[in-house]
Amino acid sequence: MEILVALVIAVLTACGVYLSLRARTFPVVLGLTLLSYAVNLFLFVTGRLVLGAPPIIEAGRSVYADPLPQALVLTAIVISFGMTAFVVILALRARAELGDDHVDGEKEMRR
Amino acid sequence: MNHLVIAPLLLPLLTGIALILLRGSANPLRRTLSIASTLALIAVAVGLALESGSVQVYRLGDWPAPFGIVLVADRLAALMVVVTAVLAAAVLLHASRGSDRDGRYFHVLFQLQLFGLNGAFLTGDLFNLFVFFEVLLIASYGLLLHGGGARRTRAGLHYVVINLVGSTLFLFAVGTLYGVLGTLNMADLARQAAALAPADVGAVRAAGLLLFAVFALKAALAPLHLWLPGAYGHTSLPVAAMFAIMTKVGAYAILRVYSLVFGSDSGPAAGLLDPWLLPLALLTVVVGTIGVLASRRLAEQAAYLVVVSAGTLLTAFGIGGGAAIAAGIYYLAHTTFAAAALFLLADIIGRARGGMRDNLVAGATLPRAQLLGGLFLLVCVTVAGVPPLSGFIGKFLILQASVDTPWLVWVLGVLLVTSLFTIMALARSGSTLFFATDDRAVSAAAPRGTDLAGLAALIAAGIALVVFADPVYEFGSTAAAQLLQPDAYLAAVLPDEPPGAAR
Known part of the structure; x- marks a missing residue:
């Protein structure tokens, strides 16, 4: 399972990096979103993968899931969600004001 | 527990919330509230600085560290809060002369930005540092776009995207x-890093360098400085003046994390930045100076001067040792006020020139040219580091600290030659603005005395740094001593654990 999760994070990160290097605002926004998904997943597994274990103390238990990464990832999700909404609006405004969805706002030289 | 430690966070946060509830755009009530709160913040910050000789710890909810979150005020953090508060008050005085009306939520965003800045300086927890970075960045996105316009939107898009990538890297680290x-918890991180198993050294070093990349991005260290001239050069100038503190947040984070977590006595992860910080800082100074020479607008020139000052500051921190860090802390206070003063002056000159704005081309004779020219000379002398003002003292202290190090030739050569070029560039800008007049152009209204209040406050702060250079340097020396001997910090945050104990 560790390998599967690591692969998922790696693929999400690679796609995120590739898309955020594109020249149009929409792929860039998608890329940033994928990057934030990747990092949220990464934060979540920093407490190690444990199956069927509670994050709070319970009588008769000896294996626990680490509760702190769960709290961290909640914070990170909220922030990345807010920032995605902001960057979408900003990209729309740039499209409206610059007349183009190129990140530099210049008419693309079509070959 | 000293409740003064949390006051610099609560004051701007509550003021910001109150300003949202007072509906309507910038009116006298909102301005008065915003300025009064910032003046109170100066008083709180100075009080905190006076008590910061011993490390002050505030445990949120009284949970013991490392389980609860702590705020820590040592000399460095308290000084950063003081500098931020003084800068904010001066910028608000200036912005309240009219430019805060360009958008509805200027004062709200401004106070929330202060909340984020003070939180980033005072937190003792790495994840909270991330959260406060986000708070100050979100407020800065709004402030950057304040006033609108196509160029500003484009600069804002670049700024937001690059900072989102930076935040992602921060979370990975x-x-x-x-x-x-x-x-x-940063103190606990320091203890755990000191007792690191050899198999884990690689991962911690990788995370440390990833963090360095994030902080270098915030501090505008070359080659990660490219976002800064566009963002600072195209935003409204009072906002750019406030942003003079933003690169210092990155420099502060570098100093804090690498003296505490990856400090010299923390074992295998020690000396992580030695091959990187000083060469890149000197490169930043050179690249920034080329930008200063090539600028076509005064605001753009001021933005490149911020890059130069970030490089100079990190040069001081890169040299390392008590004297260099103390010199860097003095330079940090100086350069924040000087850069902000130049942005405010560019705003005043731009308004007086009407349609010519702050473009460095011949325009009409400026109204009240002697007054503005005198102020321009004063600010440029401070920025360029010419005696007798604070820039000279700051650079002199840095050069003096480098004397007994192997990097003396590089530091001396780069800083002195770039200073000469900076003086040339500023002299050329001054002669274009004030002497090369074109009779056909018309100038706008002359600035009134009250328009100069914010600028005068910043210049006065710079002169105070000269008059009180010795106490300020002394304060910086004790701050550097606290950073280089983190035992007091560790004992204050984690009183229950003996030094060197690792779980």
């Missing part, structure tokens, strides 16, 4: 550190 060391 924080996650790696937590995965290996099992804690995020």
Whole structure:
């Protein structure tokens, strides 16, 4: 399972990096979103993968899931969600004001 | 527990909330509230600085560290809060002369930005540092776009995207550190890093360098400085003046994390930045100076001067040792006020020139040219580091600290030659603005005395740094001593654990 999760994070990160290097605002926004998904997943597994274990103390238990990464990832999700909404609006405004969805706002030289 | 430690966070946060509830655009009530709160912040910050000789710890909810979150005010953090508060008051005085009306939420965003800045300086927890970075960045996105316009939107888009990538890298680094060391409290991180198993050294070093990349991005260290001239050069100038503190947040984070977590006596992860910080800082100074020479607008020139000052500051921190860090702390206070003063002056000159704005081309004879020219000379002398003002003292202290180090030739050569070029560039800008007049152009209204209040406050702060250079340097020396001997910091945050104990 560790390998599967690591692969998922790696693929999400690679796609995120590739898309955020594109020249149009929409792929860039998608890329940033994928990057934030990747990092949220990464934060979540920093407490190690444990199956069927509670994050709070319970009588008769000896294996626990680490509760702190769960709290961290909640914070990170909220922030990345807010920032995605902001960057979408900003990209729309740039499209409206610059007349183009190129990140530099210049008419693309079509070959 | 000293409740004064949390006051610099609560004051701007509550003021910001109150300003949202007072509906309507910038009116006298909102301005008065905003300025009064910032003046109170100066008083709180000075009070905190006076008590910061011993490290002040505030445990949120009284949970003991490392389980609860702590705020820590040592000399460095308190000084940063003082500098931020003084800068903010001066910028608000200036912005309240009219430019805060360009958008509805200027004062709200401004106070929330202060909340984020003070939180970033005072927090003792790495994840909270991330959260406060986000708070100050979100407020800065709004402030950057304040006033609108196509160029500003484009600069804002670039700024937002690059900072989102930076935040993602920050989280990757924080996650790696937590995965290996099992804690995020910075004092506890230092203890765990000191007792690191050899197999984990690679992961911690990788996370440390990733964090350095994030902080270098915030501090505008070359080659990660490219976002800064566009963002600062195209935003409204009072906002750019406030942003003079933003690169210092990155420099502060570098100093804090690498003196505490990856400090010299923390074992295998020590000396992580030695091959990187000083060469890149000197490169930043050179690249920034080329930008200063090539600028076509005064605001753009001021933005490149911020890059130069970031490079100079990190040069001081890169040299390392008590004297260099103390010199860097003095330079930090000086350069924040000087850069902000130049942005405010560019705003005043731009308004007086009407349609010519602050473009460095011949325009009409400026109204009240002697007054503005005199102020321009004063600010440029401060920025360029010419005696007798604070820039000279700052650069002199840095050069003096480099004397007994192997890098003396490089530091001396780069800083002195770039200073000469900076003086040339500023002299050329001054002669274009004030002497090369074109009779056909018309100038706008002359600035009134009250328009100069914010600028005068910043110049006065710069002169105070000269008059009180000795106490300020002394304060910086004790701050550097606290950073280089983190035992007091560790004992204050984690009183229950004996030094060197690792779980």
